[in-house]
Amino acid sequence: MTCQTGIRADSKLLEFFDQCKQCKIRFGKIVINNASLHVNHHLNPSKDWRKDWKKCLPECVDSYEPCFILFRFDSSHDWILISFADDKASVKDKMLLAATKATFKSEFGQSFIHAEYQISNRNDLLLDNFEKNYLNKDLENSAIEDGDESKPLSFVERELSSVAKERANIPFSLHASQTMRGVQFPIDQDAEEKLRSFASGQCDFVQLSVDCLNEAIKLEAHHNVLQDVSQLDNLVPRKKPRYSLFRFKNENLAKGEAIFFIYSIPPSQSCTIKELMLFSSCKGPLIGEIESKSIGINIDKKIEVDSRDKLDKPTLLAYMTPEPSVTIYDASPLNNNQQFERPPRPGGGPRRITKVVE
Incomplete structure (x- = not known):
């Protein structure tokens, strides 16, 4: 990166x-x-x-x-x-x-x-x-x-x-002068408990943040049950960077539900450069820790949103429903013995014979 x-x-x-x-x-x-x-x-x-x-x-x-x-x-x-x-x-x-x-x-x-x-x-x-x-x-x-x-x-x-x-x-x-690897901060005890509750299905929404002072991942908010998907848009702040885990339940999905990892990115003037760097660098190691055997959350979709993006039911369904690919083909069976005709010569018609008059 x-x-x-x-x-x-x-x-x-x-x-x-x-x-x-x-x-x-x-x-x-x-x-x-x-x-x-x-x-x-x-x-x-x-x-x-x-x-x-x-x-x-x-x-x-x-x-x-x-x-x-x-x-x-x-x-x-x-x-x-x-x-x-x-x-x-x-x-x-x-x-x-x-x-x-x-x-x-x-x-x-x-x-x-x-x-x-x-x-x-x-x-x-x-x-x-x-x-x-x-x-x-x-x-x-x-x-x-x-x-x-x-x-x-x-x-x-x-x-x-x-x-x-x-x-x-x-x-x-x-040359690695412009590259930087991810940084793994320890997960706070309260945050780890809610992540385990989320993995067991007892919790539908968990929000995490990076504590820049103590260099740790801490718990910001959690909800055991979200009755309406429209509440998600208000729960994800747009002026501060956050990691959010959301269990999206819908009958149109194959498993009946899908787990979203939402990384919300605020405008650059709303937070410091250090915060943006730390959140960006901690995202990869944090996802690896969440999906590890110790916590065991299987994330179905990872998305990044900014202050202009909406988080509602149609948007989440669009992320989980791939667009159908359009294939154009000839439905008629192909005859292997069919011979192709030679294309007509240029000139706009059959060959003309000019008679010589004596």
Whole structure:
């Protein structure tokens, strides 16, 4: 699943990027705050990039705050991009960082980024650990591929050469910078009890939501009996994202009933980007958990609705009743011995013979 947040760089951040490309910046830390990118910390360059590194990293990095780190070595355009997301940070913040990375690289300029690193431990940002675990490994791989360890290249040149070769050997289909897997949150105890009641037929409607703060699936509403299908349209909110399970009973159905999984998507201005991302990412794992043996609900139809869609009896029946396919054929039996006539020649009639008069 391809998923991007749509968070872009504002005018201040674009000015900061221009300063970076003019070699006026050594280090920059960019964070996501209130659905926008901000420069949280930066450092002007000195003559020694190692001293600059030790001034900033890892002291300015917070384990609970994922961020992008831009660092420039002594040459002009050898920037490295570090995506820092510690395991202590919340899942939604890490997801937001991962989904914004492709846009961030595009805004900064991918041609200026010669190496990328993914770090999840703050101690790995210590200069000694970073050189040992990341940079030196790139140099060793470069020396093995080149077959000449005494090649007169500088530290940065060998590093960039190694990164370029690694990128060239990776197929396009394996790049996952813009992809994101689903996230599975635990189901709240009350929600799990109502799901089991729904599976046993004791409940006709269950509504779930994602608790963004506690990172869990919780119960929003439930109804044991729904007398009229028209009530469903009022039970599904259109200004907040929700998951709804509904048992649609109708005599026209093959089994007499059908179970719908309804994912209601509100307009983007009605909720935050984080909510939309979490609901979209949790949908697949949640359906898998609902259909698993532990709960045992067999979903017949999965649908997505927005604020303009109606949920009434004709709409649900249309989802469960496929349109008949129209087949045009000749009902007359085919005679295998029938011979096809040669089509007439162009000219509009039989062949004419012109008599020659002597």
